[in-house]
Amino acid sequence: MDKPGLLVVGVLPDWDLEALARRFTLHLLYEAPDRAAFLAQHGPSIRAIATKGELGADPAMMDACPQAKIIACYGVGVDAIDLPAARARGIAVTNTPDVLTEDVADMAFALLLATAREIPDCDAYVRSGTWAKQGPMRLATRVWGKRIGIVGLGRIGRAIARRAEGFGMAIAYSGRTKKDLPYTFHASPAAMAPHVDIFVVSAAGGAATAGLVDRAAIEALNPGVIFVNVSRGSVVDEAALIEALQSGRIARAGLDVFHNEPAIAPVFASFPNAVLSPHQASGTVETRKAMGALMLANLEAHFDGRPLPTPVP
């Protein structure tokens, strides 16, 4: 029997492509020089779409693949998938929650420690021989025991908070609802901003949170604050963020996500007080294998007529 056609929107590791190819006929959209022509040619035989958090799926793609009744996302964030359009077409959407939570929280702390303790500069100081020539390096700033504020206390936000407990921090959060947790709740990022030394963004992306960390929130930050974002660039007013980095209100920033990835605003590269990362928070072999396996499990369940393991409501 012919294997069902699967549209693969973005590059996936070979181990995933091999596993998917056992069950599906793969159509690799990312290799196509002309996307529209590729979709026109293969769309009619495609019965499922495998996409990625940052690539999503738009209505034109859905319309080009009228037989596709599932979009499986390799990533937890489905903000780039047009969910109402999928719903209107009777297309199920799945994502990969939980399996990446701890890695993303690790990355938030990696960026926090790297910025506060100036790890990239430490590394350069040793490699360049400056240490041997000039002696001890300038002093950095402490992480443990500080006041951390987390925007969005979902799965990832809670994993960041658990790590913050280990660092003896006073923990605050902002979100839609107050949770039954021993952390201080603020109704908005702007309300939380003046009360923290470290400001971490971990809210889900999408229309509901676009610009949630607005200019008012950034201008309410304590001068000297450390700013970390591991969610989506869209959650933050990037112009205000850039101005705050220029003025020094934000003393240090650890950023894994940006507007317009991967062609981000070039000015970020000019900030000596920022540590930049290419949307890499879930980027470990272990987690990416788990994400690929969960995406495949969702696709298999769909074609076997079983309940989807992780549907997006």
Ligand code: 8YV
């Ligand atoms: C990306 C992510 O999906 O899970 C998410 O929402 O942003 C990431 O895990 C990852 O880069 C795979 O493309």
